[in-house]
Amino acid sequence: MTQSLLAGRKFIQVTMGKARPDSMNGVSRMVHMLAETLCAGGYDVEVWGITVESQKLVRRYPLHLFPTRTFRFSVDPQIATKLGKLTGSDIVHFHGTMIPDFWAIARLARKIGVPWIVTPHGALMPTALKRNGWVKRVYLNLFERGFLRNACALHALCRP
Numbered sequence: 001m002t003q004s005l006l007a008g009r010k011f012i013q014v015t016m017g018k019a020r021p022d023s024m025n026g027v028s029r030m031v032h033m034l035a036e037t038l039c040a041g042g043y044d045v046e047v048w049g050i051t052v053e054s055q056k057l058v059r060r061y062p063l064h065l066f067p068t069r070t071f072r073f074s075v076d077p078q079i080a081t082k083l084g085k086l087t088g089s090d091i092v093h094f095h096g097t098m099i100p101d102f103w104a105i106a107r108l109a110r111k112i113g114v115p116w117i118v119t120p121h122g123a124l125m126p127t128a129l130k131r132n133g134w135v136k137r138v139y140l141n142l143f144e145r146g147f148l149r150n151a152c153a154l155h156a157l158c159r160p
Contacts, residue, residue: 012046015095049064075108090115091115092115092117098144100143
C-alpha cells in the first residue's frame with residue numbers, strides 16, 4: 001500500500017550545502033542517507049543543494065548545486081526552471097527552517113501547486129530559538145509561519 005502511494009512521484013530533497021556523507025553536519029549526512037535509501041528503493045530522487053561551492057560530487061542520485069543568492073528571499077532562475085517542471089504529484093522536501101531561500105522556493109512551489117514537506121532538524125528547538133530570539137520571533141511571524149502551515153507534512157526527528 002505504501003509503495004503505491006509513493007510510486008511515480010519525484011522526491012526533491014532541498015538542503016543548504018552538498019549532502020556530504022562525511023560532513024560533520026548531521027543534516028548533510030541525513031539528506032545524503034535519505035536520498036541513497038530512496039534511490040536504492042527504486043524511487044526517483046534528486047538533491048538540490050544551495051551552496052557557494054560549485055564542485056560537483058559523484059552520487060548515486062542526481063545532485064544539483066545552485067548558487068547562494070545575495071538577496072536570499074529570491075529564487076535562483078535555475079531552481080525556478082527545475083521547479084516549474086515538477087507536477088502536483090511530486091514532493092519537495094526542505095531540510096531546515098529559518099532559511100529565507102527555502103521560504104522563497106516554497107512560495108513559488110505553492111503558486112505552481114507542488115506540495116512540500118519540512119524537516120526542521122532542531123532549528124525550532126527552544127534553545128535554538130533563544131539565540132537571536134527577537135529576530136527569530138519576527139522572522140517566524142512574517143515568513144516561517146506560512147512556510148510551515150502550508151507544508152503538506154512536518155517531519156519531526158527526535159531522540160527519546
